[in-house]
Amino acid sequence: xxxxxxxxxLAENIYAMxxxxxxxxxxxxxxxxxxxxxxxxxxxxxxxxADFDPNEGSVTIVIQTLGVSxxxxxxxxxxxxxxxxAGPLGRPSEFVHEPIEELQKRRFVFIGxxxxxxxxxxxxxxxxEHGVAVDVIIGAKNRDMLIYTEEMARxxxxxxxxxxxxxxxxxxxxTAKLEELITAGNHYDExxxxxxxxxxxxxxxxxxxxxxxxxxxxxxxxxxxxxxxxACRVTVDGKTRFTCVxxxxxxxxxxxxxxAMRRQGMYRSQEQRAAAIEAEREAGHKCRIGLDK
Amino acid sequence: xxxxxxxxxxxxxxxxxxxTNFEEVCYGYNLEEARLEASxxxxxxxxxxxxxxxxxxxxxxxxxxLHAGDLPLAAEVIAADSSLPxxxxxxxxxxxxxxxxxxxxxKGEPVAIGKIERFIGDWKLENPTAEAAATTPRNxxxxxxxxxxxxxxxxxxxxxxxxYEVTIFEALHQVGGVLVYGIPEFRLPKERIVAREIGNVExxxxxxxxNVIVGRTVTIDSLLDEEGFEAVFVGSGAGLPRxxxxxxxxxxxxxxxxxxLTRANLMHAYDANYDTPIYVGKRVVVVGGGNxxxxxxxxxxxxxxxxxxxxxxxxxxxxxxxxxxHHAKEEGIEFRMLTNPVAILGNEQGWVAGIRCVxxxxxxxxxxxxxxxxVKAGSEFEIEADVVIMALGTSPNPLIASxxxxxxxxxxxxxxxxxxxxxxxxxxxxxxxxxTGAATVILAMGAGRKAAxxxxxxxxxxx
Numbered sequence: 001x002x003x004x005x006x007x008x009x010l011a012e013n014i015y016a017m018x019x020x021x022x023x024x025x026x027x028x029x030x031x032x033x034x035x036x037x038x039x040x041x042x043x044x045x046x047x048x049x050a051d052f053d054p055n056e057g058s059v060t061i062v063i064q065t066l067g068v069s070x071x072x073x074x075x076x077x078x079x080x081x082x083x084x085x086a087g088p089l090g091r092p093s094e095f096v097h098e099p100i101e102e103l104q105k106r107r108f109v110f111i112g113x114x115x116x117x118x119x120x121x122x123x124x125x126x127x128x129e130h131g132v133a134v135d136v137i138i139g140a141k142n143r144d145m146l147i148y149t150e151e152m153a154r155x156x157x158x159x160x161x162x163x164x165x166x167x168x169x170x171x172x173x174x175t176a177k178l179e180e181l182i183t184a185g186n187h188y189d190e191x192x193x194x195x196x197x198x199x200x201x202x203x204x205x206x207x208x209x210x211x212x213x214x215x216x217x218x219x220x221x222x223x224x225x226x227x228x229x230x231a232c233r234v235t236v237d238g239k240t241r242f243t244c245v246x247x248x249x250x251x252x253x254x255x256x257x258x259x260a261m262r263r264q265g266m267y268r269s270q271e272q273r274a275a276a277i278e279a280e281r282e283a284g285h286k287c288r289i290g291l292d293k
Numbered sequence: 294x295x296x297x298x299x300x301x302x303x304x305x306x307x308x309x310x311x312x313t314n315f316e317e318v319c320y321g322y323n324l325e326e327a328r329l330e331a332s333x334x335x336x337x338x339x340x341x342x343x344x345x346x347x348x349x350x351x352x353x354x355x356x357x358x359l360h361a362g363d364l365p366l367a368a369e370v371i372a373a374d375s376s377l378p379x380x381x382x383x384x385x386x387x388x389x390x391x392x393x394x395x396x397x398x399x400k401g402e403p404v405a406i407g408k409i410e411r412f413i414g415d416w417k418l419e420n421p422t423a424e425a426a427a428t429t430p431r432n433x434x435x436x437x438x439x440x441x442x443x444x445x446x447x448x449x450x451x452x453x454x455x456x457y458e459v460t461i462f463e464a465l466h467q468v469g470g471v472l473v474y475g476i477p478e479f480r481l482p483k484e485r486i487v488a489r490e491i492g493n494v495e496x497x498x499x500x501x502x503x504n505v506i507v508g509r510t511v512t513i514d515s516l517l518d519e520e521g522f523e524a525v526f527v528g529s530g531a532g533l534p535r536x537x538x539x540x541x542x543x544x545x546x547x548x549x550x551x552x553x554l555t556r557a558n559l560m561h562a563y564d565a566n567y568d569t570p571i572y573v574g575k576r577v578v579v580v581g582g583g584n585x586x587x588x589x590x591x592x593x594x595x596x597x598x599x600x601x602x603x604x605x606x607x608x609x610x611x612x613x614x615x616x617x618x619h620h621a622k623e624e625g626i627e628f629r630m631l632t633n634p635v636a637i638l639g640n641e642q643g644w645v646a647g648i649r650c651v652x653x654x655x656x657x658x659x660x661x662x663x664x665x666x667x668v669k670a671g672s673e674f675e676i677e678a679d680v681v682i683m684a685l686g687t688s689p690n691p692l693i694a695s696x697x698x699x700x701x702x703x704x705x706x707x708x709x710x711x712x713x714x715x716x717x718x719x720x721x722x723x724x725x726x727x728x729t730g731a732a733t734v735i736l737a738m739g740a741g742r743k744a745a746x747x748x749x750x751x752x753x754x755x756x
Contacts, residue, residue, distance in 0.1 A: 043568040084466040086504035228532040229552035262643045266545045270570035
């Protein structure tokens with residue numbers, strides 16, 4: 001059992017939870033993820049790591065309530081326990097293995113979209129702590145849906161914010177902001193984008209124009225997260241890869257995003273059905289057409 | 294004449310009913326049936342069954358003890374060589390091991406050794422005796438066991454009995470390895486059998502730590518250098534699924550048998566009280582002919598699909614246990630032998646619509662001695678399907694070997710170890726599927742026990 005030390009509402013339906021998990025906190029590196037199970041009947045849910053503190057033995061995760069399983073996790077309060085918390089899983093970001101003096105010569109631009117901003121944070125923080133210059137673009141639907149802006153501002157050179165409706169930062173997409181920065185003369189050696197699959201796809205298309213090396217972190221479906229099931233198969237450079245053990249980060253210009261998006265929807269009809277039943281149950285309604293059977 | 298009695302038939306759930314539930318198929322013998330079957334054993338001077346058992350179980354001795362009504366003795370005879378009789382009695386390929394060698398099998402039917410073993414094992418689970426080891430003083434030496442499947446459980450049990458402080462590290466949230474995620478409830482009951490066998494290991498003083506992925510959460514080096522373990526046993530199994538590399542394999546609806554079975558078994562996806570989804574569709578095609586293929590196809594059937602096995606060789610070559618093939622047929626599984634997929638066909642939305650196959654014929658024997666299948670020219674045809682399950686075998690997970698300096702593997706990714714389980718790294722032992730590639734529960738258990746002996750000898754030599 002893994003204690004929830006703190007729970008914070010970051011935006012509508014987005015929560016941050018600091019979890020007591022000393023082994024994971026001790027081993028975690030930027031780019032990795034965990035698998036979380038709320039209780040004995042829960043699903044194994046892969047979630048990216050938003051922060052970790054080896055001294056305290058804690059790991060922070062950021063979760064958006066999307067379906068039955070994420071809602072179940074978010075319904076838990078500080079002081080309560082998660083049944084399972086396994087990790088860190090996946091390979092750390094490539095840069096953690098590179099010589100620091102090489103990294104310091106390079107300029108990174110990170111793009112975080114929506115809840116994907118959270119896993120960008122530990123990477124930027126790590127680079128900042130190692131003296132590497134980083135610019136960050138955070139994109140969200142509107143001002144209320146922005147997360148991690150203050151934390152990010154503390155660890156990056158320049159923070160740019162974009163919202164779909166212009167309620168904060170500049171109005172428009174992250175890709176437009178990126179192009180604006182590049183055409184204004186900012187030179188970047190590397191781009192890292194984490195967010196909705198569709199955003200990552202368009203970042204990849206944009207950076208390809210500028211031959212800007214780009215890495216994305218894929219949130220594929222998974223069961224075990226250790227290479228056993230293959231649910232997270234993704235085509236990279238024409239070859240099938242397992243996101244859980246060979247990723248989650250891949251060269252954005254080689255990922256087949258259309259296939260990856262399609263594969264994410266593999267269990268959508270079941271998930272929607274489960275969510276509908278759950279909503280009915282919450283509303284005290286007994287299904288009369290047998291959907292709950 | 295003892296051998297004039299026909300083999301005692303075993304009671305089973307009616308095929309039509311069991312094809313809709315997950316209850317165990319085989320009810321097993323009761324005492325009367327088991328003793329009657331035991332009376333058929335000729336107690337050969339040169340027992341070929343013992344020679345054919347991978348762990349050399351003293352089969353005629355436990356059969357004689359059962360026949361004499363001495364169940365505690367029968368259980369004790371088995372316990373000398375096997376720590377998991379209830380499980381092995383259910384899942385061993387007896388027809389190619391003990392029963393395949395039984396002299397009675399030459400002219401008639403062999404003694405039902407598996408069913409007798411299962412009966413004695415289950416009796417022992419129902420009638421536990423205080424294990425001497427629970428009172429064995431701890432010797433202060435710590436051993437780490439990686440993986441809680443058959444190899445790890447067997448290794449840990451023996452070491453604990455000898456006084457070692459053993460911790461088993463399991464990557465998943467539940468212990469049992471393949472016994473829990475792989476083999477379905479209808480073949481191996483989880484609560485009644487697996488949980489109890491694990492409970493017995495726990496009572497020996499073995500500690501379990503779940504959610505620890507060795508190679509990620511900790512490493513073998515950190516266990517040895519920072520956590521005070523003096524030896525490590527790697528029993529991490531062969532968990533990586535293989536795919537065919539054919540067109541359409543990443544369509545929605547193509548899954549590995551590992552994924553399908555893990556959702557059904559470990560995650561209880563067939564139970565509405567659990568949150569994990571499973572996609573079954575209307576027509577399921579399972580590619581492969583081993584036990585895992587049979588488990589997957591029968592699970593799909595139980596979840597309401599029309600289920601078909603596609604296998605590239607003929608029925609004679611099916612690697613699955615004869616009993617599983619027989620049960621599958623009784624349950625209405627369609628078998629398409631000498632058939633090999635060449636492509637998976639999708640619809641416009643990227644979901645599986647069918648599978649394109651070719652007919653095969655058997656050619657010359659290959660290095661395994663089996664006649665290798667050859668494509669019959671111009672024989673392409675299509676089978677309608679909305680789910681395709683790949684059950685083509687598995688290979689060891691490279692995670693441990695790739696994060697442990699000095700731990701060598703062969704070209705198939707299996708950890709290199711000698712007969713006793715000693716690897717190329719001092720203090721590190723390995724056994725089971727992690728060393729052999731996908732094999733059987735009994736071989737893994739045997740390897741775990743051999744390694745326990747080697748670890749004991751190694752730690753005594755260091756003292």
